[in-house]
Amino acid sequence: MRILKFFMNPALLAIMTVLASGCDFATAPKEEIHSDGKTMGTFYTITVVGDYPGGQKGLNRDAEEVLHRINKEISTFDKDSILSKFNNTSSTAPFRITQDMADVITTSIRVGAELNGAMDITVGPLVNLWGFGPKKDKNEENKIPTIDEIQKAKANIGLDKLHVEITKNAAYLRKDNPDIYVDLATVGEGYGADKLAELLDRKGVQNYMVAIAGAIRTKGVNNRGRDWVVAIEDPRNDQAVGQNMMVPVCTGGQAISTSGSYRNYLAKNDGKVYTHIIDPATGKPVNHRTVSVTVIGPTALWTDAMDTGLLVMGGEKALQFANERNIPIYVIMRNENNDGFEVHYSRAMQNYMQCE
Ligand code: ADP
Ligand code: MG
Numbered sequence: 001m002r003i004l005k006f007f008m009n010p011a012l013l014a015i016m017t018v019l020a021s022g023c024d025f026a027t028a029p030k031e032e033i034h035s036d037g038k039t040m041g042t043f044y045t046i047t048v049v050g051d052y053p054g055g056q057k058g059l060n061r062d063a064e065e066v067l068h069r070i071n072k073e074i075s076t077f078d079k080d081s082i083l084s085k086f087n088n089t090s091s092t093a094p095f096r097i098t099q100d101m102a103d104v105i106t107t108s109i110r111v112g113a114e115l116n117g118a119m120d121i122t123v124g125p126l127v128n129l130w131g132f133g134p135k136k137d138k139n140e141e142n143k144i145p146t147i148d149e150i151q152k153a154k155a156n157i158g159l160d161k162l163h164v165e166i167t168k169n170a171a172y173l174r175k176d177n178p179d180i181y182v183d184l185a186t187v188g189e190g191y192g193a194d195k196l197a198e199l200l201d202r203k204g205v206q207n208y209m210v211a212i213a214g215a216i217r218t219k220g221v222n223n224r225g226r227d228w229v230v231a232i233e234d235p236r237n238d239q240a241v242g243q244n245m246m247v248p249v250c251t252g253g254q255a256i257s258t259s260g261s262y263r264n265y266l267a268k269n270d271g272k273v274y275t276h277i278i279d280p281a282t283g284k285p286v287n288h289r290t291v292s293v294t295v296i297g298p299t300a301l302w303t304d305a306m307d308t309g310l311l312v313m314g315g316e317k318a319l320q321f322a323n324e325r326n327i328p329i330y331v332i333m334r335n336e337n338n339d340g341f342e343v344h345y346s347r348a349m350q351n352y353m354q355c356e
Contacts, residue, residue, distance in 0.1 A: 030223045030224075031049075031050065033048045033056050039067040040192060046209070048207070048208045050206070052205060062199055067192060073101050074184045083101070093174070097171050098171065105121065107302065107305065108187050108301075113159055118279070118309035120158070120159055122180055122181065123278055126154070127183050129145045130284075133183070156177065186308045187308075189300070190302070191300070194217060196212070212300075214257050214260070215300045216230055216255065216300065217255050217299075231248055232294050256300075259308045261311060275287075279312050286314070291332050296328040296329075296352055306327070315331045315333045323347055329345065331343070
């Protein structure tokens with residue numbers, strides 16, 4: 001989830017593009033139904049091969065309903081969402097949430113812990129402090145927080161300060177102190193893509209691709225009966241928008257998502273540019289050479305949580321982490337001279353880079 005009001009680097013805009021795959025012109029393509037729109041401050045697209053109950057109208061309506069419900073649950077940009085109400089209450093008593101919210105928060109805490117807290121959904125106070133949260137004015141956006149402010153915000157951050165409690169009839173969220181602020185922005189797109197995929201599964205759709213910004217779910221085959229292909233941009237030959245080489249990736253029905261430090265950033269009054277991805281350990285926006293990490297995995301929620309943490313870790317550590325656990329990742333870094341880019345990928349990624 002992000003707001004698209006900040007500057008973007010046009011040369012790096014299209015880190016992940018969906019390619020129509022296969023050049024099998026002998027086979028006539030099957031009918032497709034498309035649906036797209038705006039959600040979570042970004043865009044979503046759904047491609048269904050074959051029919052959907054109620055056709056395109058039915059698909060639009062159902063997708064909007066799913067996304068609307070998610071926003072009402074977890075958006076911190078909607079002050080009436082369940083999560084905003086939890087963030088705004090000073091009570092530390094168990095707070096009733098939905099079972100879906102309990103699932104997404106439990107998974108986020110688990111993956112965050114595996115990443116040693118590099119992805120931390122309690123990072124909200126720092127996100128807000130650096131001017132990337134929902135409450136901000138121009139002064140806030142421009143100013144650099146003091147060390148003291150950063151220290152104070154860090155005191156309220158930590159995955160161990162947030163607890164999901166499930167009883168027989170209901171799910172609850174509890175915080176250790178009133179200033180804990182939960183930010184599900186970084187996993188929201190992945191979670192949303194999973195929920196759209198779940199909708200299509202429920203409706204019996206066998207072949208589809210769902211994307212919310214950089215979080216993608218695929219199932220089955222495309223309209224030419226071939227594997228879905230997702231393209232990751234290789235920026236090494238960066239000449240102009242759309243001129244970059246594309247690396248085709250066949251996800252084989254898995255989820256894929258990308259986290260990029262270049263997509264949303266602010267220029268502050270020291271003349272420097274700061275990304276919206278924050279390292280909870282330092283309390284500051286990351287400023288290493290790694291500009292994006294793409295991850296393949298079983299659900300888009302999982303990959304979306306992973307990609308953010310791996311980006312925070314930086315390319316070298318991320319590749320070591322991924323190789324130790326057999327996770328397919330693709331990393332784009334600025335080169336040492338800072339005049340171009342280099343691309344690295346984990347061993348497990350190689351299997352996905354040889355599309356038939
Ligand atoms: P990207 O797609 O580039 O990963 P997202 O929009 O998915 O970006 O996530 C970025 C948002 O996540 C930030 O705007 C902030 O709200 C939140 N965030 C920033 N740093 C972290 C972090 N280390 N862990 C969890 N959430 C973070
Ligand atoms: Mg992410």
